[in-house]
Amino acid sequence: xxxxxxxxxxxxxxxxxxxxxxxxxAAALHVMHRWxxxxxxxxxxxxxxVSLAHPAEVRDVPKGELP
Numbered sequence: 001x002x003x004x005x006x007x008x009x010x011x012x013x014x015x016x017x018x019x020x021x022x023x024x025x026a027a028a029l030h031v032m033h034r035w036x037x038x039x040x041x042x043x044x045x046x047x048x049x050v051s052l053a054h055p056a057e058v059r060d061v062p063k064g065e066l067p
Contacts, residue, residue, distance in 0.1 A: 016052040
């Protein structure tokens with residue numbers, strides 16, 4: 001559900017923060033099970049974080065168009 005919200009322009013901020021929470025929960029679960037390779041989850045979280053830091057309005061991209 002969070003991924004779908006993240007893909008929709010209207011709810012991308014809510015979906016992004018939900019995805020960050022899910023990635024944090026998944027990383028904690030992996031570490032609790034002694035699976036320490038969470039680099040993929042960290043990479044996905046950083047990608048979401050960057051997209052939250054640079055929304056389309058800041059980059060002067062009209063809504064509905066790709067940069």
